Amino acid sequence: MTEAVSRNGMEDLAGLADRYLEMLLDGDRREAIGLVMDAVQRGVPIKEFYLKVFQPVQYRVGELWQRNRISVAQEHYCTAATQLAMAMLYPRIFQTPKTGLKMVGTCVEDELHELGIRMVADFFEMEGWDTHYLGASTPTESVVETVRKVRPDVLAVSVSVTVHLPALMDLVRAVRQLPEGGRTKIMVGGRPFNLSPNLWERVGADGWAADAEGALRVAAQWVRGSAA
Amino acid sequence: MSGSALEPLPAEVLVRLASVREVVAAKVVVRLGLSASAGEKVKAGVLFTLRMLEAVAAVGDGILLEDQMRWALDRLPHDGIPPRMLARNLEVLREVLREEMADAWSGALESYCVRMVGMAREAADAEG
Numbered sequence: 001m002t003e004a005v006s007r008n009g010m011e012d013l014a015g016l017a018d019r020y021l022e023m024l025l026d027g028d029r030r031e032a033i034g035l036v037m038d039a040v041q042r043g044v045p046i047k048e049f050y051l052k053v054f055q056p057v058q059y060r061v062g063e064l065w066q067r068n069r070i071s072v073a074q075e076h077y078c079t080a081a082t083q084l085a086m087a088m089l090y091p092r093i094f095q096t097p098k099t100g101l102k103m104v105g106t107c108v109e110d111e112l113h114e115l116g117i118r119m120v121a122d123f124f125e126m127e128g129w130d131t132h133y134l135g136a137s138t139p140t141e142s143v144v145e146t147v148r149k150v151r152p153d154v155l156a157v158s159v160s161v162t163v164h165l166p167a168l169m170d171l172v173r174a175v176r177q178l179p180e181g182g183r184t185k186i187m188v189g190g191r192p193f194n195l196s197p198n199l200w201e202r203v204g205a206d207g208w209a210a211d212a213e214g215a216l217r218v219a220a221q222w223v224r225g226s227a228a
Numbered sequence: 229m230s231g232s233a234l235e236p237l238p239a240e241v242l243v244r245l246a247s248v249r250e251v252v253a254a255k256v257v258v259r260l261g262l263s264a265s266a267g268e269k270v271k272a273g274v275l276f277t278l279r280m281l282e283a284v285a286a287v288g289d290g291i292l293l294e295d296q297m298r299w300a301l302d303r304l305p306h307d308g309i310p311p312r313m314l315a316r317n318l319e320v321l322r323e324v325l326r327e328e329m330a331d332a333w334s335g336a337l338e339s340y341c342v343r344m345v346g347m348a349r350e351a352a353d354a355e356g
Binding site: 066067068162163164165166169191192195196199202203 | 236242276279280282283284286287288289291292295296299302303306
C-alpha cells in the first residue's frame with residue numbers, strides 16, 4: 001500500500017462511514033457491503049475500517065434507536081449487515097501466520113451486544129493469535145469450560161449493559177478458581193468500563209481496553225511481561 | 229449531581245435485594261394503580277431497574293447509575309414514560325423497597341434511591 005493510498009484512505013474514512021450508514025438506513029445492504037469490499041480492495045487496512053467505519057457507525061445506530069429515530073428492526077438490520085460485511089473479510093483476516101498465543105473472546109451471560117468483542121477477536125486473529133470467539137450471551141459455565149480446555153493466554157469479556165456486571169463478576173471468580181485459571185489474564189471491555197475509571201479492578205479483572213486496538217496493546221504488554 | 233462515589237453494598241444486602249425483586253415490582257404496580265397492560269410494562273421496567281441497582285451497588289458506582297438514568301430519561305419518553313411518570317414510579321419504588329428491605333435498609337441504599345429519584349425529578353421539572 002502506498003503512503004498516498006493510506007493517507008487518502010484515512011481521510012476518506014469518516015465520509016465512508018457516513019455513506020455506509022446511509023446505505024444501511026436505506027435498506028441497501030448490498031451497496032453497503034460493496035462499499036466495504038471496494039475500500040479494502042483499494043488498500044484501506046481492515047483494522048482502520050473496523051475502528052473508523054464499523055465502530056462509529058454501530059455507535060450511531062445505537063444512538064439513533066435510543067432517540068427513537070430508527071426502529072428496533074432497523075437497528076438489527078444494520079448490525080446484521082455489519083456482521084455479514086465482517087464475515088466477508090474473514091478470508092483476509094484468517095490468513096495471518098500463527099504465533100502460538102491463544103485468546104478466548106466472549107460476551108458475558110445474557111449480553112447480546114456482540115459486535116465489539118467480535119472486533120476484538122478479529123484484531124487478535126489479524127495479529128496471529130489463535131482466537132476462540134464464543135459470541136453473544138455465553139453461559140458462565142460454558143465460558144469456564146472453554147477456558148479449562150483451551151487454556152488461553154487471554155480471556156476477553158465484553159459487557160455493554162451495566163445490568164450484566166454481576167454476571168461478569170461471577171465469571172471472573174469462576175475462572176480464578178480453575179487450577180489452570182492462573183495462567184489466563186482476564187481483560188474486560190464495553191461501555192461501563194469506558195465510563196468508569198478503575199471499574200475493571202472492582203470486577204476483579206487484570207485489565208481493560210476501550211477498543212480492539214487498545215485490547216491488543218494490553219495483551220502485548222502481558223505477553224512481554226510473562227516472557228520477561 | 230455528577231458521578232460522585234457511592235458506597236458498594238455488602239454482598240448480603242445484594243442477595244436480599246435480589247430476593248425481593250419480584251415482590252417489590254408487584255407491589256409498585258399495585259400502588260401505582262395501573263391498568264393490566266400498563267402494569268406489565270411498568271413491572272418489567274421496575275425489574276430492570278432493580279437489577280441495574282444491584283449491578284451498580286455491587287461495584288459502588290455513581291457514574292454508572294447516572295449513565296443508566298440519563299439513558300432512561302432519553303429513551304423512555306419514546307416508550308410512553310415521560311420523566312414526570314418515571315420520577316413518580318421511582319418514588320413509589322423507593323417507598324416499597326424501604327418497606328420490603330426494612331431490616332437491611334441503610335444510608336448507602338437510600339443514597340442510590342435518592343440519586344435516581346433526584347435525576348428523574350430534575351428532568352421532570354426541566355420539562356415544566
